[in-house]
Amino acid sequence: MGDLFGPDDASPSPAPPGENAPLADRLRPTRLDDVVGQDHLTGPDGAIGRMVAAGRLSSIIFWGPPGTGKTTISRLLADAVGMRFEPVSAVFTGVADLKKLFAAAREHAKLGRKTLLFVDEIHRFNRAQQDGFLPYVEDGTITLVGATTENPSFELNAALLSRAQVLILRRLDAAALEKLLARAEEVMGRALPLDAAAREALIASADGDGRFLLNQAETLFSVQIDAPLDPAGLSALLHRRVAVYDKDREGHYNLISALHKALRGSDAQAALYYLARMLVAGEEPLYVLRRLVRFASEDIGLADPQALVQCLAAKDAYDFLGSPEGELAIVQCCLYCATAPKSNAAYKAQKAAWKSARDTGSLMPPANILNAPTKLMKDIGYGAGYAYDHDRPDGFSGDNYWPDEMSPAHFYTPTDRGFEKRIAERLAYWDDLRTRARAGE
Template identity: 80%
Template structure:
């Protein structure tokens, strides 16, 4: 073994495991220091490492992607601090299961045994069910360790969050996944039937999910391949893991935020990557197009008026062609926006104008620019003295259009980029003419 796998960590043997158990179960760590890829929380300087060293465990929420060790960490925590371990899943459990778990924990407490209650997928409990944990956590009946793949800020009650420490688990990087494969090979006493290039492709296909990687390895071993697979052969044999992406959850908002920021930062390569991430994972192209249309007005505006035209044309093209042909129009709009000059002057002008309108919303426009469709309105001065700009020199009268008692405001301030540079020249010219015709 040591000669065949010099860098492999020997598989734990503290507890017997069924020979027919899945590889991922047989390879579960038996102590916290065997957890792979989460040293920032399980190591001596990590939050869990410090708690174990002190022998005192507070309630925790373990937040991380699938296959990063949340369940294993919870089970090993109970062993490390000498607590009774109980586990339920929010997917399969209801109120009756919670009541039973709390009753058993109270019975154990009377016998002097503390209980660590692990709740998998805790975000799937509704708000009322989450509130049900509070009295038992506060009384110390249970030490709660919840696991979630979703952002606790959005999915868990504030009251529950205030009583638990949130620890973030990282997706496993390539080095951690390689370490996991080495352990699997040590346990199986055989190497994976892959070329070095295919092995790297297998690690990349796991997308940070250790459990998925072990399941793929187990599948490869189960067919007794006679020759190592190359990347092409591996691709035909195994399906790549579908990227984690929930359209109504944090992954969705993280990727659209990344796309927007890459567009604003004029990085077409990164923008195209995040666009691809969303569309490959199944995002609705029309949602992305709506965001691009908004971006064209918010972050480009009159610096390049064609950006909005391009985005709306892409929407029409996608409506006409559908997927996958129409997705090229989405790509074109994305690249146009990323490479266009940027200005948020229109966006800033909107906010400033809306604010002013709310503060001065009842002021009447000056009488000279009001229509006078009746004799009475003419008699009281509506439209009197209106200067028709087309009759003025240079087609510009320089008249005042602001309500009486309200000084002229400046909401829109174009930047010196793209087409807005020309717009700024026009505004500066009109301002100069206005000052000249109104005595400076």
């Protein structure tokens, strides 16, 4: 339940950690000014800085990656405005526990001590449980500070969000992580046994997570290392960090969106990067292939009809080879789509045609192009006067195929890119023949 700098307790001013405490606990800030990487919130002009200056807190939802300081900042906020800090985790707390907390908060309020209720992983409460906070937030029994790694727009009730300010914590950049390492070296009284390249690799491996970085640093301090490690030696000593990626949550949608946009923008290198991010993190390859197939139709279309063929071939190759060999076929497909000419003309044509079909209802096609399998149907004009295109010199009759109650519509406009340039020429040719046929030429 702890965050960037160690475990929680209900005391607003916990006793200093001992020498045997975890390094992250020993480095836990005691002032908001000591928090790294979140100056946009904790600085004088930030939302938290302004709240502290005013001496009043509103309910808050902290949204950010793991290890960025959500719990630490919440505790320091309570200290800064003289509130009682009560931390809970949505994973381990039930309705009965919350009722006890609310009752205790009311009793403390009678004594003039307000309560900051910190709820870690608040998104894990279901909708009904989230609604249970509302009356206590509204009547001032508690000031709610929730922490979540998930997008609050999707995971939290609108009613709860309307009563809280959403503050976004940033993943810690290299400069902030370097500050943490420098503080760790100061506390330990010695430098990390790393050369410059290995130090850089250690910071990169943290992926913005300060808690993870300090845990890795603690491991390095705890072993006997005779000479500074290079990146290879560091990799051999420490376990590789697994990318943060939940296949049913926001990270999943963010990366597939980034892949799609990079492909649409014809940036093959960026597209390959996001493809790698997804597959390395454990995304299902067939999901990625399904998205590439959709992309081939939506954003390439007839500008390069081979794009769809390439995507389906990649799917077959992956089915045949499996991982990891089949992933090269996905890479080939991705690069093909990224470098292909782009057109959304077919996509726009579909939307326009679907709208027209809904708007016009059940109009009958013209009688001359209807089959007439029975005598009655022939008698009422089905098929009468149908012009068989193959009987014409140009293989083109120029006949009318639209319902009598509807004027011809225009849905598909090819671009001048790739194969669609040739399609545009064909359409123009047929339009000219159609105009001449209707003029009796």
